[in-house]
Amino acid sequence: MFIVATCGPDQPNIAVLPYVALKGAIQSGEFPGEPPEIFLMQEATYLAHKRTDLSQIKAVGLPPISDVVAFLKEHDLRVIVCSPCAEARGIREEDLVEYARMGGAGDLAKGAKSHSATLTF
Secondary structure (H helix, E strand, C coil): CEEEECCCCCCHHHHCHHHHHHHHHHHHCCCCCCCCEEEECHHHHHHHECCCCHHHCCCCCCCCHHHHHHHHHCCCCEEEEEHHHHHHCCCCHHHECCCEEEECHHHHHHHHHHCCCEEEC
16 A cells, blocks of 8 residues: 655644554555555655654644554655755755655555555545
8 A cells, every 4th residue: 555645743643544544454464575665746745754853742632643653663664855945934854754765646546556455645
């Protein structure tokens, strides 16, 4: 499953949903062999910044993003951060968490094409 996320820490009730959806997809067994992959755009780019405390980003009735990321990392979580979106927010490659990398429109297209399902949040 491939997810495109645009909401960041300022909208925690939406920001946690891509991660919870990926966890659910893995647990369901419906996407065997597909590593969980998220493409972060706009305000969601802050979710891959080393200084963002994911344990503080919680949605009503759901676990904090940090708990879900720990599970996803065990399943080869891949996070691609939109480089123009990140750069506009002062985020550089070296600011990213270890499981994230910068990418562009080509990575977005490749992710959508190579996965059996794409969701947006």
